[in-house]
Amino acid sequence: xxxxxxxxxxxxxxxxxxxxxxxxxxxxxxxxxxxxxxxxxxxxxxxxxxxxxxxxxxxxxxxxxxxxxxxxxxxxxxxxxxxxxxxxxxxxxxxxxxxxxxxxxxxxxxxxxxxxxxxxxxxxxxxxxxxxxxxxxxxxxxxxxxxxxxxxxxxxxxxxxxxxxxxxxxxxxxxxxxxxxxxxxxxxxxxxxxxxxxxxxxxxxxxxxxxxxxxxxxxxxxxxxxxxxxxxxxxxxxxxxxxxxxxxxxxxxxxxxxxxxxxxxxxxxxxxxxxxxxxxxxxxxxxxxxxxxxxxxxxxxxxxxxxxxxxxxxxxxxxxxxxxxxxxxxxxxxxxxxxxxx
Ligand SMILES: [Zn+2]
Numbered sequence: 001x002x003x004x005x006x007x008x009x010x011x012x013x014x015x016x017x018x019x020x021x022x023x024x025x026x027x028x029x030x031x032x033x034x035x036x037x038x039x040x041x042x043x044x045x046x047x048x049x050x051x052x053x054x055x056x057x058x059x060x061x062x063x064x065x066x067x068x069x070x071x072x073x074x075x076x077x078x079x080x081x082x083x084x085x086x087x088x089x090x091x092x093x094x095x096x097x098x099x100x101x102x103x104x105x106x107x108x109x110x111x112x113x114x115x116x117x118x119x120x121x122x123x124x125x126x127x128x129x130x131x132x133x134x135x136x137x138x139x140x141x142x143x144x145x146x147x148x149x150x151x152x153x154x155x156x157x158x159x160x161x162x163x164x165x166x167x168x169x170x171x172x173x174x175x176x177x178x179x180x181x182x183x184x185x186x187x188x189x190x191x192x193x194x195x196x197x198x199x200x201x202x203x204x205x206x207x208x209x210x211x212x213x214x215x216x217x218x219x220x221x222x223x224x225x226x227x228x229x230x231x232x233x234x235x236x237x238x239x240x241x242x243x244x245x246x247x248x249x250x251x252x253x254x255x256x257x258x259x260x261x262x263x264x265x266x267x268x269x270x271x272x273x274x275x276x277x278x279x280x281x282x283x284x285x286x287x288x289x290x291x292x293x294x295x296x297x298x299x300x301x302x303x304x305x306x307x308x309x310x311x312x313x314x315x316x317x318x319x320x321x322x323x324x325x326x327x328x329x330x331x332x333x334x335x336x337x338x339x340x341x342x
Pocket of ligand 1: 119120135136143214215216
C-alpha cells in the first residue's frame with residue numbers, strides 16, 4: 001500500500017461531508033464525539049492510541065459490570081429490551097439499514113486500523129486453567145491454539161507493513177489468556193469484541209478500519225477443506241457491500257494450501273452483524289481441523305507465516321484499489337434508506 005505523507009491529507013479529511021443521518025438512540029452507532037482525533041497520520045502514535053483506547057474501553061466496561069450495572073444491554077447490538085422489558089433480538093435487515101444510514105465516508109488515504117479478533121479463548125475459571133471456550137477440536141488440535149498462531153503471525157505482518165493493529169483479546173500469556181475473563185458467557189464475550197470495534201469506529205470515523213475474526217472449522221466429512229471468508233449477509237444476500245468488496249480481493253491473494261481454494265460466503269454471524277457499515281468486517285475460517293491436510297497446514301509455523309504474508313498483501317491490494325475509487329462509496333452512502341427499529 002502507499003503510506004501517505006504525514007498531514008498531507010488533513011484538509012481532505014476535514015472537508016469530508018457530514019454523515020448522512022443524525023445519531024439514533026443506539027449507542028453503538030452514535031455520532032463520534034467532538035474531541036475525536038479522527039485524523040492521525042503517524043503510525044506510531046496511532047498504534048499507541050488504539051491500544052490505549054482498548055484499555056480505556058475494556059476498563060470502563062468491566063467497571064460497569066462489577067458495579068452490577070445491567071444497562072450494559074443498552075450498549076448491545078445483539079439484543080435490546082422491548083416495551084415490556086423482555087430481551088428481543090434485532091432484525092438483521094433493520095440492523096443493516098441502520099448501519100448504512102450511519103455510514104461515514106472512509107478517507108482511504110488515512111492510516112488503516114486492523115482489529116484482529118482471535119476467535120474463542122474467552123472465560124477463565126482459575127489462573128492456571130485454560131480458556132473455557134477452546135472452539136472446535138480434532139486429534140488433540142484445538143481451534144483456539146490454531147487461531148492464536150494465525151493472530152500472532154498476522155499481527156506481526158500487518159505491523160511490519162506499517163498498519164496499526166489491536167486485538168480483541170490477549171494471546172501472549174496463556175494463563176491470563178483473555179481480558180474477556182470478566183465476561184465468561186459466550187454472547188457477552190462476542191458482544192464486547194464487537195463493541196470494541198464500534199468504539200474504535202466512532203473514535204476514528206474516517207480511517208479505513210478492518211475487523212477480522214479468525215477461526216478454524218470442522219465438518220463431518222473429512223474431505224471438506226479450504227479457507228472461507230464470511231461477510232455479513234442473510235439468505236445469500238450480501239448486506240455489507242464494502243466488506244464484500246474486501247473479501248473478493250482478499251480471496252484472490254491467499255489459500256491455506258497449494259491448489260486449495262478460498263471462497264467468499266455471506267452469513268448472519270452476530271459478530272459481523274454488529275459492525276458499522278464503514279468497517280470492513282469478515283470472519284475467516286482458515287481451514288478444516290477435520291481434514292488432515294488442512295490441520296497440518298494450519299499448525300505448520302512457516303506455512304502460517306506465509307499465509308499471513310499473502311493475507312496482508314490482499315488487504316493492501318484492496319486498500320490500493322479503494323484509494324483510486326473512494327468517491328463511489330461516498331455517493332452510495334447518501335442513498336441509504338431510513339428505517340425504524342423494532
Ligand atoms: Zn470458531
